[in-house]
Amino acid sequence: MSVKIKGFCCNYTASVGVEALKEAGLVPEDFDMVRLPCTGRLEVQDLLEAFEKGADAVFVAGCMIDTCHNMSGSKRAAKRVGYAKKIIQELGMDQGLVEMFFVGRGETGPVVEAVREMVSRAEAADS
């Protein structure tokens, strides 16, 4: 059974679009990504909602901490991912199913790796 991965990235990471990545077979069909102006915009609620809507794993790809376009956006995102981890753990889920990744400007490669990492985590949790 294929797992469903949901990602959030900011305007400055993952320059290559999800459609092109899917077309090239680099990410699974069931992957979905939301592009935000800045990951600092993200609320814990958004992460939990993604699980509610059927995602098996959720990740956030923001700027490197020291090169965030909005200074502290990805720092905030990381904090919120931390809260989300606590909450899902309390719900009895593996806290690794939500994760924060820091990605260099415009880079798409690390995001693809993040998707793969989350797929394997979700599969491990599933079995």
Place this chain on the structure above:
Amino acid sequence: MYCPKVVVDTYNERLDITSATHIDYAQAIPASYYIDAKECLRLNYETCNLCAQTCTAKAIDFSQKPKKLKLDVGAVVLTPGFGKVDDSVLEKFGYGKYPDVVTSYEFERLTCASGPTEGHVVRLSDHREPKKIAFLQCVGSRDETCGNGYCSTVCCMYALKEASVAKEHDPDLDVTIFFMDVRTQGKGFDEARKRAVEKYGINVVRARVPRVDEIDGRLGLTWVTDDGKSHSGIFDMVVLSVGLDAPEDAQKIADIAKIELNNYEFCQTTPGQPLATSRDGIYVAGAFQGPKDIPESVTQASGVAAMASELLAEGRNTRTVTLTYPDEDTALEAEEPRIGVFVCHCGVNIAGTVDVKAVRDYAGTLPNVVLYEDTLYSCSQDALKTIAGKIKENRLNRVVIAACSPRTHEPLFQETLRSVGLNPALIEMANIRDQCAWVHAQEPEAATEKSKDLVRMAAAKARLLEPLEQPTVDVTPSALVIGGGASGMGAALSIAEQGYKCVLVEKSDKLGGNLARLTWTMDGQDAAKVLKDLTSRVKKNKNIEVLLETEVEAISGYVGNFSTTVSREGKTEIINHGVVVLATGGKEYKPNTYLYGENNRVLTQLELEQKLKRGKSFLKGANNIVMIQCVGSRGDDMSHCSKLCCTQAVKNALKLKEAKPDATVYILYRDIRTFGFYEDLYREARKQGVQFIRYTLDRKPEVLKAGRGIKVRVYDSLIGEDIDIPANLLVLSTGIAPGENEALAKIIKAPLTSDGFFLEAHAKLRPVEVAVDGVYLCGLAHGPKSLEECMAQAKAAAAKAVIPLAKGRVAVAPIVSRVNQDTCIGCGICESLCPFKAIEIVKVGKKRKAQTITASCKGCGICASHCPTLAISMGGFTDDAIMAQIHAFAGDNCGEEA
């Protein structure tokens, strides 16, 4: 082969290795090995010496030292070519970081059959074949951030070529070219682009890709199209179409030669004198004068030869050495064939596979063979001397050389024959290197047998070889230049300066042609000044006779001996001359669209220039001025790109802005083709606020009447809507149409292109020559181009035209067709088929007979193969000799007919 020192192969863009002793590439001249002094173990560490010991020809001499030479010369020509764009400029596209981001130079080597991968396009990371390739244009060109604000001119075309070659190799390949403007403005280039895109299905995307991203070993690109939409895609390989930079040592060259460079460190020249540097007697040609491709570089190369020849005209033939040969021994030639066979080892090239001694001994069994020998290197100086001696000693009258290709080496052996008084036609070569040793390297025995077959065939043919005449024809030492425009005057002046008489024929009542209608040259200088300078020099020159209001009616004769009938003031005159230069020009295309001719607010670019020159009062109230590009060109009535209209429009837009700064100037275009340094004008126009709006063929601008005025409706793809521009003035860039070339083309038998311009003999190798010998070509008659190019081409045509004049005699190739008039029935098939106008039907007595004009004959053999009565034979390739060769192949008693 023995050199143990492995070095990086720089010719193959560091994609391969070679040894310190190597030939750079297969076509290198001279095609001999050299030792890379920086890498050689002997030169750097005094060890090794292996090559000197193993060279059987003893051709390596390590005692040689660099020498400083002082040469007294009258002129200097600078042709250092172009330099490479620095790698740091390529880094932002991932070059150097991601192995599958390659430069166009590297890709060129990958697609080359003799390159490091033998023509297989592979990714450098994993050596797998890519499925999707992206070409990124304008890397290191049109980019001020790297200091190269100019357009490199050639990259659009070469990217299309490389993409086509790759598609040819792998039809399933997906190729996308990302570009800003497709700049395929050269002669025939636009048509070639269309063909490439249609035939190979190459995707062309108008977008600038900002960076390359590596994702899991593949390359991700993102781009934004005109409509503002963002796109992305994954590719297996990215090719950077790297521009042409100034030579690395440009400043050093400039310091040494004391010449001026332009702001991009290319050589500074002017449109009227494109080949002259800022210093007298020092000339420039090729990419150092500005980025350009092969046809233009070759043209300029001929052009500088003319400049040097003008300067040194007095010294012509003062330092030449004439070679003399002994008289031909016709008595010996007429004797029963005495054949000498020389079988060459070519070092190990042949002897490594073929049993040379066995082939030699076999040759001895063939009829009429009186001498059979083997030589180590037949083509070396001392071997040639030995062969000459043996020919004399043994009174040989036919020679067979079993060695390599006659294409490269036959002239050498023919010289040897001439040096001992034998006709050079009495030699036959058997190519046992290429056709036996090389292609059958794995089967030495079969290769030896095949060598024997080839030698037997060559000997059979040699027995029937006949001496051929070496006719030469006297040359009338003058030229006829047809057309008195800038190109015609340029060519006439150069021929005259080089010391030869010249008749300049112009059909109108004054000199100047299109230049007289031009107001400014591309660099904004006064065109009238250039014209005045040319006309006054033409009028002053005693070698030039100008015939105005004169038309060419007929041209007969051949190279060296043309006779032209011209009509002048109702009378006809005959001019005798040795060569012809076609400089008949072109004309401004006159449209019947966009209200041209109906509304006086609609002008062509030339008409605008003339108005501007008279004053700016007509611009009163002209707040909106619209220019439309490609009216006529690229599709409407003419399929070609007129090459100069974009620059002309930009130049005139700047002049308008200067005259009336508050006016808004719109340029509606398809691709802005301000190639080379003209890109600076384009950038300047944008800075000055000229509005550029791109249109496509399916949504061409419309010109509508609006009350007493006009408005232009154009779809702006950036905002996705039609916009209406009320135009106080509408200027049409109408392009260049060919002149009335058909009649002259028929007279000269010079072919025209489908666009109606004269076709050169070879676009790259013979760009200013027509297929008919003694006829040369320059200016707009050849195709649309700027004044600068016309002037260079005029010089080039003059250089080529002077060659037969300076020689005084035209040597005729001995391999020409000969008509046996006894069997000729005068049907005329040969005359109609000859592509060189070299065979004609004449009256012999009362009968029509064919006759070869040997001076014009190229020896192609079309006439001989079509003659219904076999009345035509080709020198050196008679039917008898070829039949004998075929019989010999079958082993038919060594050529004697069974």
